[in-house]
Amino acid sequence: MQTELSQQLGIEHAVFGFTPFPAVAAAISRAGGLGVLGAVRYTAPDELARDLDWIEAHVDGRPYGLDVVMPARKVEGVTEADVEAMIPEAHRRFVRDTLAKHGVPELAEGEAAGWRITGWMEQVARGQLDVAFDYPIRLLANALGSPPADVIARAHARDVLVAALAGSARHAVKHREAGIDIVVAQGYEAGGHTGEIATMVLTPEVVDAVAPLPVLAAGGIGSGQQVAAALTLGAQGVWLGSIWLTTTEADLHSPALTRKLLAAGSGDTVRSRALTGKPARQLRTEWTDAWDDPAGPGPLPMPLQGLLVAEAVSRIQKYEVEPLLGTPVGQIVGRMTGERSVQQVVDDLTRGFERAVDRVNRIAGRSGQS
Amino acid sequence: MQTELSQQLGIEHAVFGFTPFPAVAAAISRAGGLGVLGAVRYTAPDELARDLDWIEAHVDGRPYGLDVVMPARKVEGVTEADVEAMIPEAHRRFVRDTLAKHGVPELAEGEAAGWRITGWMEQVARGQLDVAFDYPIRLLANALGSPPADVIARAHARDVLVAALAGSARHAVKHREAGIDIVVAQGYEAGGHTGEIATMVLTPEVVDAVAPLPVLAAGGIGSGQQVAAALTLGAQGVWLGSIWLTTTEADLHSPALTRKLLAAGSGDTVRSRALTGKPARQLRTEWTDAWDDPAGPGPLPMPLQGLLVAEAVSRIQKYEVEPLLGTPVGQIVGRMTGERSVQQVVDDLTRGFERAVDRVNRIAGRSGQS
Numbered sequence: 001m002q003t004e005l006s007q008q009l010g011i012e013h014a015v016f017g018f019t020p021f022p023a024v025a026a027a028i029s030r031a032g033g034l035g036v037l038g039a040v041r042y043t044a045p046d047e048l049a050r051d052l053d054w055i056e057a058h059v060d061g062r063p064y065g066l067d068v069v070m071p072a073r074k075v076e077g078v079t080e081a082d083v084e085a086m087i088p089e090a091h092r093r094f095v096r097d098t099l100a101k102h103g104v105p106e107l108a109e110g111e112a113a114g115w116r117i118t119g120w121m122e123q124v125a126r127g128q129l130d131v132a133f134d135y136p137i138r139l140l141a142n143a144l145g146s147p148p149a150d151v152i153a154r155a156h157a158r159d160v161l162v163a164a165l166a167g168s169a170r171h172a173v174k175h176r177e178a179g180i181d182i183v184v185a186q187g188y189e190a191g192g193h194t195g196e197i198a199t200m201v202l203t204p205e206v207v208d209a210v211a212p213l214p215v216l217a218a219g220g221i222g223s224g225q226q227v228a229a230a231l232t233l234g235a236q237g238v239w240l241g242s243i244w245l246t247t248t249e250a251d252l253h254s255p256a257l258t259r260k261l262l263a264a265g266s267g268d269t270v271r272s273r274a275l276t277g278k279p280a281r282q283l284r285t286e287w288t289d290a291w292d293d294p295a296g297p298g299p300l301p302m303p304l305q306g307l308l309v310a311e312a313v314s315r316i317q318k319y320e321v322e323p324l325l326g327t328p329v330g331q332i333v334g335r336m337t338g339e340r341s342v343q344q345v346v347d348d349l350t351r352g353f354e355r356a357v358d359r360v361n362r363i364a365g366r367s368g369q370s
Numbered sequence: 371m372q373t374e375l376s377q378q379l380g381i382e383h384a385v386f387g388f389t390p391f392p393a394v395a396a397a398i399s400r401a402g403g404l405g406v407l408g409a410v411r412y413t414a415p416d417e418l419a420r421d422l423d424w425i426e427a428h429v430d431g432r433p434y435g436l437d438v439v440m441p442a443r444k445v446e447g448v449t450e451a452d453v454e455a456m457i458p459e460a461h462r463r464f465v466r467d468t469l470a471k472h473g474v475p476e477l478a479e480g481e482a483a484g485w486r487i488t489g490w491m492e493q494v495a496r497g498q499l500d501v502a503f504d505y506p507i508r509l510l511a512n513a514l515g516s517p518p519a520d521v522i523a524r525a526h527a528r529d530v531l532v533a534a535l536a537g538s539a540r541h542a543v544k545h546r547e548a549g550i551d552i553v554v555a556q557g558y559e560a561g562g563h564t565g566e567i568a569t570m571v572l573t574p575e576v577v578d579a580v581a582p583l584p585v586l587a588a589g590g591i592g593s594g595q596q597v598a599a600a601l602t603l604g605a606q607g608v609w610l611g612s613i614w615l616t617t618t619e620a621d622l623h624s625p626a627l628t629r630k631l632l633a634a635g636s637g638d639t640v641r642s643r644a645l646t647g648k649p650a651r652q653l654r655t656e657w658t659d660a661w662d663d664p665a666g667p668g669p670l671p672m673p674l675q676g677l678l679v680a681e682a683v684s685r686i687q688k689y690e691v692e693p694l695l696g697t698p699v700g701q702i703v704g705r706m707t708g709e710r711s712v713q714q715v716v717d718d719l720t721r722g723f724e725r726a727v728d729r730v731n732r733i734a735g736r737s738g739q740s
Contacts, residue, residue, distance in 0.1 A: 197637060
């Protein structure tokens with residue numbers, strides 16, 4: 001499974017794996033793909049450095065990447081406290097009431113919310129980059145528009161390829177104009193922040209819109225058949241996130257959440273603003289239902305919603321309150337029915353890819369050739 | 371492009387084309403696919419007979435099919451007048467006000483609404499079948515669940531294959547249990563009534579759920595690349611509806627609507643209950659916006675909404691009131707940028723399919739074989 005891009009990066013399979021877990025990222029790269037560590041949860045630079053050290057020590061010299069969440073434009077002088085002050089009391093009350101209704105315990109005295117998304121604030125993301133550029137990362141991806149021009153220049157000076165996620169051809173063209181190297185076309189069925197256009201339609205549109213820039217297809221891809229379909233649509237690789245969540249190397253810190261993921265069907269996700277204020281696909285739970293209920297106050301815009309719910313999400317996760325317990329995940333969650341190692345997942349992807357190519361060759365009347 | 375199903379049906383390409391236009395259906399079959407005439411707009415049996423006569427005369431002996439909208443369960447003794455009586459006055463006022471705001475003229479005195487969806491009422495659909503079974507149709511598709519058992523038996527007695535649309539694996543399994551022969555897996559990105567699960571995820575799920583029944587993939591398919599991707603995902607054929615709307619053989623009776631379709635991008639559709647009361651993908655217009663506006667009364671459930679808006683839709687279409695003018699269409703509308711003949715569309719599909727197979731063979735390292 002080789003494309004121009006996979007050859008340029010010196011990887012065996014055109015499989016790009018996004019994950020918040022260093023052990024998963026390293027295992028993806030060792031298995032011949034490109035592991036990309038999600039940095040958004042690292043608020044402290046030394047924690048990121050520690051985990052990049054770990055990856056360096058466990059990646060057997062294979063290339064890997066980093067994913068940040070960085071706004072292209074800076075909002076000058078706005079602090080987290082300023083944003084906190086903009087949250088209406090009615091919304092805080094709704095959070096308290098919803099948690100109380102489900103008997104969610106408080107955090108311990110002085111315990112900080114473990115789940116934070118301050119990583120999207122520019123100063124935090126820049127701190128992450130200052131750390132990451134000391135490591136031989138090969139790819140820098142940004143989940144929130146194109147990175148700022150100076151960041152792209154810094155990456156290019158270090159021979160780091162820059163990728164950006166796009167949910168429409170229009171966004172993809174903006175990325176190309178900003179000078180990025182790879183577009184990740186993220187379809188409606190993907191986990192996390194996503195637009196309305198499905199992968200089947202989005203991939204070839206983005207490929208044509210930004211050619212000759214390479215495009216990775218994201219959304220709805222978890223099997224070798226889906227990899228083959230995405231590459232058939234013109235992608236130079238696939239960008240997978242959800243599928244790693246139930247690998248043995250992933251550490252969700254929640255057996256209940258792993259059980260929910262393994263039990264969920266493809267119809268058990270929802271594209272909701274409950275988590276960050278922007279539409280993001282995640283497990284549908286009584287928590288997302290509460291926020292999506294027209295009778296409730298509804299989610300606040302980004303970044304207010306993320307700050308509003310940070311402590312609540314931490315409590316739900318810590319105490320594994322099952323009806324409320326969720327995570328960003330795509331529609332392929334329906335196919336995540338058993339734990340596998342990262343190596344097994346990659347083996348299944350590559351074998352399934354070969355079988356799918358055999359199949360389409362038979363249909364094309366080229367059966368002697370497969 | 372041959373699968374077991376296309377061989378069984380004796381067609382050249384595994385391309386199934388749904389269309390409300392007899393000229394398009396006949397042209398699809400002549401081009402080597404299987405044209406399927408949508409019957410829902412035929413309220414008078416003799417009109418359907420006239421158009422089936424026309425197809426018979428223009429199909430060069432090739433096979434074709436019929437698509438009906440038939441509920442599996444009968445609601446005894448409910449007339450159209452009973453349903454009309456259930457529509458709240460506030461909703462009728464909202465229709466009048468929205469039309470008045472845009473200056474939509476009245477129909478002429480005594481002129482009937484041309485756009486009706488009474489074809490989904492069981493007695494109307496049964497009338498259509500009484501006509502259709504006098505013709506050598508090869509396929510009977512139902513867009514609203516499995517057809518009733520006696521209809522399936524009648525079809526099978528005439529060697530007619532029965533297909534049913536499904537938006538989830540669970541629905542597909544119900545169809546198989548009802549005794550149908552083919553499942554059409556209709557993804558989120560499709561035009562018309564559709565569920566939430568995208569084609570990339572839905573197709574392989576349905577294929578596995580109903581095996582060995584053949585599955586057609588629907589939703590997001592308008593190019594040969596997309597055909598190849600769908601077949602890679604395990605489908606035995608593709609079911610295309612939107613792509614024919616802007617063919618030269620199609621007769622939308624509205625140059626303005628054709629212009630809107632040719633100009634629309636993939637992001638210009640919406641899955642709205644505005645047309646029938648069930649979520650159906652269509653062009654986003656000021657009409658759908660009005661119904662989807664939380665400040666308005668919102669759509670009524672099926673079948674009330676369809677009856678409520680029938681006259682309004684007819685007026686909007688007749689007078690081509692552009693801001694309100696729409697039609698069911700899928701996200702591939704973004705690729706419908708110029709009028710082509712049906713033959714050209716099929717040629718483009720088959721050539722694009724071959725190129726896509728070449729591409730995936732190169733990626734698989736089988737370039738010498740393509």
